[in-house]
Amino acid sequence: MRLVRVQVPEFRALKDVDITFEPDFYPQVFPVGSLNGGGKSTLLQLIFVLLHCSAHKERHPFVANMLDRVTISESQTSSILAKFELLEGGKKIELEFTLCNDGYLRELDIDPIFNREMVSFGIFRRQDWLLESLEKSDEELEEEFYRLLSHELNDPESKITMEEMESDFENAMKEREYFQPLIKNIKKSLIAKNQFCITSFYSKQELGLICNFSGSKKDIKEILTSISKRIFLSAPSTQIYLFLSKNEKQQLFKSKADPKNSYLYQYSIEQSKNSLRNFLTYDVFATDTLVSLIETARNQDFKTLVDTGTNGITYPKIIEELNALTRDKTVFPLLDDKANIIGVVFKTPEGTDIYPEDLSHGELKRLSLYVWLKLIIPQDENIVLMDEIENGFHLDWQYTIVRDLIEWGKTNQYILATHSYELCTALTPAHVKEIELKPIAK
């Protein structure tokens, strides 16, 4: 998978962004620069959220958070948010994410039996259950209801009565009876235009995010699911993540005198990772994964010894690679009494033991990136978005990180938001992309 082109007409600090990442360039590493406030981080987060979250309902709240402040002018019914051109297996996929208001839906070819005033993104947003129930028959829903009812009745803490539940269910079924054909009708009209409603949300007005697609005969959900698995984002944990809720973002700006405030923001980031599987903050170092890597290499070499009578080379190779990641330290596995590997320790040239948590910021970051790219991310054609990768690296490492990234994930495409001139010199000027500053409104 390659991201070939991204266009963002206007979103927050971004204005008329149109960047091409040439698929025939070598290496597939593209620094993206701009002055402070130019929107580099916003662009990476927008790309990640749209491509990683669209196919998965449980990630849609992140999309809504990201689009928190968007509006469409009254004279319009839709506005293009972002356009992507991707390559998958040599085939071009074009996706256009458009923000639409109710007026857009009302212009669709909807059966006149429906009241136009009822045609609104609100019905998508208000009735998640309605959407889910589209796939089910009345009998299945009744069965589900009675199961739930029995569960509630057996719960001594339940405050809802059986009559209330039956009444709610009856109302929901009536609503469904009316809205189900309407929603089906809207979806059919969208599909006829090669469009798919990703989600709907409220941002000063009822809005929906619609995806137009072309270039593939596959089902749009299948395409978006496939893309979502291949797009990754890594960034510093102190970054403002626009895909978090307003309350969560505000924690970052509250007084640090109360340690709870900074903890809450970090907690929100960690919580988001439960849903955003392809999201990494640089501070995370997976010791367990490293232990598992060393153990696997040791076992593999032992098997080679049993099979061939000669020692394997996997273990020394892994140790050599790990040694190269720190400035001057040597990696040793920590063993228990039965020679199980239970951790890792780094020895300084003076012989002092250093534990992973004691490494320098830059060393820890290199290790965490190594573990993430080489061991956690599947070795595939992924699109890896990295924000401020140079932070914590001295100038030499800012240059060599480009080579490291290629080495650790050879088949990936990397898009790096950066201020580092040194990093760019590891590539050709044509690799470097720029986001122009949005003109200041008078």
Place this chain on the structure above:
Amino acid sequence: MSLSPTELHLHCQEIIKLSQRKKGIIILCEGNINEIKGRVERYRRLEIFPDANFYKACIPIWWTEKRPTFVPCGDRKDVIDTYFSLVDAANNSDIPSGIDKNKFFAIIDLDLQPHAFSNYVVTDTEALYSLYYQNGKFQPIGINQHSIFITGLIYKEAYFLVPDLQPLFDHHFTVFYNDQPLNLDGLYQIMAQALSDDNNLCTHFPRACGRLNHLATLDFTNVATLQESWLQTFLSANEPEKSQLIYALLTIHQVKDYWKAFTPKDTIPEARFKEQLTLAIGGFYSRQPLDSEHHLPCFFKTLSTHTL
């Protein structure tokens, strides 16, 4: 067009400031002078891949700290002038200038046209070449006596055509020459056949012969006999001898035009393709083992022994 005295002075001031910021050594090299430090957006606007970045890409992967900084200074004369101006600035400063002349090195391209040194341990660039290379191989001479290096092949582009690069041209980049996939062995023969038409070689033939006199099978009577003897020997040569002949050719015959004729298979613009290929060739040299005989890794190995 060489640097004017004012330009030279300003350029040296920039390099001095740079040397005070950088921990490693500073190597002056040929290439267009662009800004020494800058912003991402300015790098993007450079129309061509800076020559200095090729050398930077060649820095061995084992050199992880205090990596050298390459600074383009213009043409060969500019590099030499800049080097001596920096040394003078360090020597002549009445007040402690903070300039450490031990930090400065230079690398210049070998040419058939020599450049005379007015006040250096060797008389000219040809003598410098003889000092660093014997029988075509790099000699690790005492770095404290010599801070000006010279390439062992004629211009840096010759390093883009060495035989070990064939796999890179076959697999990672599909390179075409005269609309055919590039075959370096074939290209060397094309180059040899053009020796008689190389005016620069004809003018400086005795100097060229001086570089190759370790090759007993070649006939140095004139350019035509050299051409003929090279071709004949090459066709029947075994592997080590063949390699010597190729390196001999790349030491005397200008290769820039051949390099210019390389084309990509894909739709990528030719200039972009060349830049990326240059970067990949730099990567090839950076991954050579410590005992490599390739000139550039030997050069870095020698430099790495210098302590500041």
